[in-house]
Amino acid sequence: MTPLIEVRGLHYRYDDGTTALAGVDFQLESGESVALMGPNGSGKTTFVLHLNGLLMGEGKVVICGLQVQKKHLGMIRRKVGMVFQNSDDQLFMPTVLEDVAFGLRNIGMEPEAAAARALVALEAAGMPPAAAGRAPYHLSAGEKKRVAIAGVLAMDPEILVLDEPTTFLDPPAQRSLAGWLSQLPQAKLIVTHNIWFAAAICKRAVFFREGRIVADGPVPEIADRFGWDFAAQPAN
Amino acid sequence: MHHVVLDRWSRGSTAVHRLDPRAKIVSLLLLLIALATAKHSVPLLAFELALLLAAGFCWARVPVVGALARAALVLPFAATFAGIAWLAGDPARGLSLAVKSYVSALAVLFVVSTTPLPTLLRGLEAMGAPRFLLEVAQFLYRYLFLISEEAQLMRAAAAARNASLEAWRGNRERFRAAGGALAVLFVRSYERAAMIHRAMLARSFEGRIPTLSINRFTTRDIVFVVLSSAIPWALRFVTAAS
């Protein structure tokens, strides 16, 4: 079976010359959920930005059989749904409904159809229909995250990428989000420091260090090995 | 912050709120022009229009006293010039100035307190105003509250560090510190815009910001426009004639 994501030897350097990714190999199968863990600055976010062509480095990046290059970006961005860390930067339209419908309108859907589909997505995200006309400013952090995810899910992606989704969320909201995400059929890539959250949704984890993936295994094992869990002793 | 109050009022669900924004915009402009171009019995006309608007606020379930108070934001500026005119020997002119300013502001407030700003801006776009500018205004409004909060936090943080500086040296230092704070806020805003753009691209943005369709103009909207435009002009001619 063709893997959903296939990355071989990915290198990326910032404008000022620092190496962000020093040769990353990664593979994701259909329906798999993987947690991306590692210290800050180890390249996790930089890596995921390559998956929908927001960054383009050297090496092979193939999404659902398509090479990440300019001519495929339209198709790839429909297949990869990305949820960024800061929901305020993602909910940029004046109302919730317009925001969720944003992607749908961009791919050419008519306004009425886009609005209808957006409402469905909002409902699936656990938001009441009355929320559709609200301004994003007035939502709580948990609600914003749900709306952001709804906006991405509305486009029916095959892969869901979430960058540190639990930032700004209180424990009940985190639990609720974990419950919802683990029900979703899409393959998931979750950048997170939160071991509990990772374990609730993902079976597999990869550990980044200095621009490379240095370990790949079940979540508890990775957490234990690198001392990423508060309960464990720090390993060397 | 007081724009939060306006935001709340504008999200009501009365019949006025549900009118097409274009209808309200057209009526507003006609009322403003009727008032602005009036030359005779201006204070009386202004009073009549104020009553009309107060009735409108009641119908829209917007707190009348709150609205009247908010429109009074123009008064310091207007009253100053009114006072000057009075001192210069033309009190009639001064009064005319003050009441025109006040009632005009009240009329604008009526539309803005019964239409959420994004809807109002979409209405303007549907009427032919430059799309690019209106989109900029939409984004501005969307991020206004957020960035203002950031600025307030910076202000508080700066204030917390200033207590020990001497008076005159404090001023110069504070000036530079404020400049530095604004530079940081500027850079953060720039970076935020880059993040927003990134999020837009991730959802297939191709260069044109999409909108959802606006309401259709109904009979109710037409009736509203006709009545609410005719009444101020009728009042004006009646008042001027008497």
Add this chain to the structure above:
Amino acid sequence: MPSPWHEFCDRATVKDNVHIPDGFLATPVWAALDLAAAPSVAYMARRAQREFDESRVPLLGVLGAFVFAAQMINFPVGPGTTGHLVGGALLSFTLGPAAAAAVMTAILAIQALVFQDGGILALGANAVNMAVLGVLAGYLPFALWGGGRFRKLAIFGGAALSVLVSALAALSELLVSGVKMPFPVLGLSVALFLISAALEGAITLAIMQALARIQPGTARVDHKLARSGWSRMLATVSLATLVLASVGVLLASAAPDGLERLGEQTGITSRMRTLIHTPLTNYRAAFLHSDNLSKAAAGLAGVALVYCACLALGRIAARNRSL
């Protein structure tokens, strides 16, 4: 203007620059300026947009919100007084004049609608004053001298000029509309304009210097402009026009008997002649008996000035490829 500049902590905007409310301007004046503003602003918006690509909208919107927020940060001026940034010049240095004009227009619209700061019929006048003339006046010194030894002075001067020109334009419009302003009031207003102009210069300079430390390259002068002889000349002429027009207005308001005539003759209900002239702009509408006609003529002259300014701006913007 002479009203007290109190600081209200929870207001997003403090009346420091002149947003003319509805009811102040004479009909020919606001109508002419609305007519002048529409194409100018549309032109700026098109230039800022660059071929129907709306990718810049988030940046411009967010920086507009920044300007609003910036108006809450207080800069100490003297004992017990504070001032704040107006922002037109800063925007033009960092975004270029067309985008700055677009942002300023959006700011004015939001201020008028949400904060009741500035009228709706008067929006054209406020846009001409602040989004067109103010931005242009601020940008020109920077475009001409911002790349050389006099950079600091260019920044300070540009920012100060932008506030001064906006305020003086507003003042002229009010005077032409017949708003009564006896000499002491006028003098006080002008003095306050000069102070706020200097303040804007200082604040803008402080921010630009801090920016240069945090993120160098945010405000670069387009060197193509600096080298091209034709645009430099056009820019210099436009700048000179604006400065002389401002000086002219200042002088006209300073002359006591010129003022008496202004006060008596520019009443809306008066049937007397209107005579307002500044050296370069030929606002002369004397010897016309109908006051409406004279005001329309004055308005048209204003429109002509704005169109010339926009033409110059367009030439410069066409050569300006910064950001």
